[in-house]
Amino acid sequence: MATRCVRESKRRSSQAGLMDVSKANPVSRHNPSLVGGDEPALSFDDFYRAHFRHVLALAYALTGSRWAAEDLAQEAFVAAHRNWDRVRQYDRGDLWIRRVATNLAVSRVRRRMAEAKGLLKVATSRPPSVAPLDPDDGSVWREVRALPVRQAQALVLRYVDDRSVRDIAEILGCAEGTVKAHLSRGRAALAARLGLPLAAEEYET
Amino acid sequence: MNFEERLARAVDGLRRSVREAPVAPRRLLVLRRRRRAGLATTAAVAFVAVAVVAGQQLLDGGQETEVATRDQATEDTIPAEASPSGPVAARGEEHCQPPDPPEGGEANMTVFVYFFCDMSSFPRPEELYALPRSIPKTNAVLRAALEELLKGPTPEETLRGFDPVLPHGTKWLVDATITDDGVAIIDFAKELADVGNIGATSPAEAVRLTLEAAVRQFPTVKDAIYRLEGDPMAWCELFEWSCEGRSNY
Numbered sequence: 459m460a461t462r463c464v465r466e467s468k469r470r471s472s473q474a475g476l477m478d479v480s481k482a483n484p485v486s487r488h489n490p491s492l493v494g495g496d497e498p499a500l501s502f503d504d505f506y507r508a509h510f511r512h513v514l515a516l517a518y519a520l521t522g523s524r525w526a527a528e529d530l531a532q533e534a535f536v537a538a539h540r541n542w543d544r545v546r547q548y549d550r551g552d553l554w555i556r557r558v559a560t561n562l563a564v565s566r567v568r569r570r571m572a573e574a575k576g577l578l579k580v581a582t583s584r585p586p587s588v589a590p591l592d593p594d595d596g597s598v599w600r601e602v603r604a605l606p607v608r609q610a611q612a613l614v615l616r617y618v619d620d621r622s623v624r625d626i627a628e629i630l631g632c633a634e635g636t637v638k639a640h641l642s643r644g645r646a647a648l649a650a651r652l653g654l655p656l657a658a659e660e661y662e663t
Numbered sequence: 664m665n666f667e668e669r670l671a672r673a674v675d676g677l678r679r680s681v682r683e684a685p686v687a688p689r690r691l692l693v694l695r696r697r698r699r700a701g702l703a704t705t706a707a708v709a710f711v712a713v714a715v716v717a718g719q720q721l722l723d724g725g726q727e728t729e730v731a732t733r734d735q736a737t738e739d740t741i742p743a744e745a746s747p748s749g750p751v752a753a754r755g756e757e758h759c760q761p762p763d764p765p766e767g768g769e770a771n772m773t774v775f776v777y778f779f780c781d782m783s784s785f786p787r788p789e790e791l792y793a794l795p796r797s798i799p800k801t802n803a804v805l806r807a808a809l810e811e812l813l814k815g816p817t818p819e820e821t822l823r824g825f826d827p828v829l830p831h832g833t834k835w836l837v838d839a840t841i842t843d844d845g846v847a848i849i850d851f852a853k854e855l856a857d858v859g860n861i862g863a864t865s866p867a868e869a870v871r872l873t874l875e876a877a878v879r880q881f882p883t884v885k886d887a888i889y890r891l892e893g894d895p896m897a898w899c900e901l902f903e904w905s906c907e908g909r910s911n912y
Binding site for chain 2: 510514515518524528590591598617649652655656657
């Protein structure tokens with residue numbers, strides 16, 4: 459399924475005359491939002507302030523670790539800062555940073571590195587900046603992380619970050635129909651895991 | 664309580680947990696400068712390295728990668744000398760600088776492994792570093808080089824910021840040979856497909872770049888075929904590499 463997402467993204471990018479999303483800007487340039495042509499250039503500080511906590515929440519939901527979430531969110535923004543000349547040109551830098559963060563959060567190697575750094579902070583008595591979750595809420599997110607990766611990513615982007623299906627499709631590199639399928643299956647599987655009744659949902663793009 | 668209400672409550676809880684997180688871009692930039700300059704304390708860095716190595720071994724079951732015994736490479740496929748093709752690390756700072764090369768005796772030969780240092784989310788080939796490894800002389804030089812690659816950076820290299828290619832502890836490599844006509848055939852274990860999301864994210868590109876660099880270091884290699892348990896199409900499906908003409912291998 460994950461492979462299909464990228465394939466669809468490449469096909470759509472090709473049709474739209476965009477660059478290969480795996481090598482360059484992952485986000486369409488067709489939706490002016492964050493950076494407009496005649497608008498003042500966005501500063502990195504503004505970008506960071508606007509999105510850091512959102513990205514932090516995404517990372518926390520997907521990793522389950524306060525330390526790892528903080529480190530991964532910082533790493534995503536370090537990547538943005540390193541490539542800021544390029545990133546600030548993107549029409550949807552907000553989607554770019556979320557793609558980086560969600561990719562980092564599901565990379566086992568990166569997650570372990572972040573957790574190791576988290577242990578370092580424990581050893582040096584540096585508390586994480588993220589407050590601990592209520593155990594009941596934590597159990598919900600644990601069940602979300604037990605879902606297939608794409609379903610978990612789609613659910614977190616949808617419910618934690620209030621992203622539209624179209625935005626999620628851009629972030630994950632999937633077709634919108636694929637995102638809807640991930641959301642539908644993910645919701646059904648999560649409801650079953652939690653033992654709760656599930657109502658039908660319509661997805662607006 | 665139904666599903667929607669339970670999920671909404673969990674979302675509220677998550678948002679509350681990050682509400683007080685400081686948003687200080689300057690602190691991030693300081694962190695980055697410190698990281699770049701390698702100014703973290705020795706104790707801190709050593710702790711990270713130990714935690715990473717111990718954590719990876721613990722989580723992966725602590726099994727070491729098996730050492731190759733022999734493959735079908737013939738004498739004339741052995742390159743006279745491997746040649747590094749990555750950038751040379753900047754001198755003057757320890758971070759991202761390869762440690763001193765290992766000492767090799769007459770019974771040893773040198774191959775290169777390739778790693779990223781502070782790997783970006785969209786890795787590029789010019790960001791690869793070539794690091795030497797001294798290994799016992801062998802006919803199966805390609806396999807030996809790839810196994811060194813898959814062992815990941817040494818603890819000292821980890822301290823200096825070099826990133827592993829794949830999670831340590833699984834025997835990813837099944838076989839790697841160079842045919843008489845210069846085609847490298849590299850066979851990976853099917854468990855590679857289970858590595859989370861590997862085919863859809865930038866780590867997949869990092870894996871591709873490091874493998875290609877390691878394989879192409881040998882002048883005798885003119886082409887490379889990657890397979891998953893003997894199936895080149897499965898590999899192509901996983902990584903979305905070109906599959907043309909690969910079904911015959």
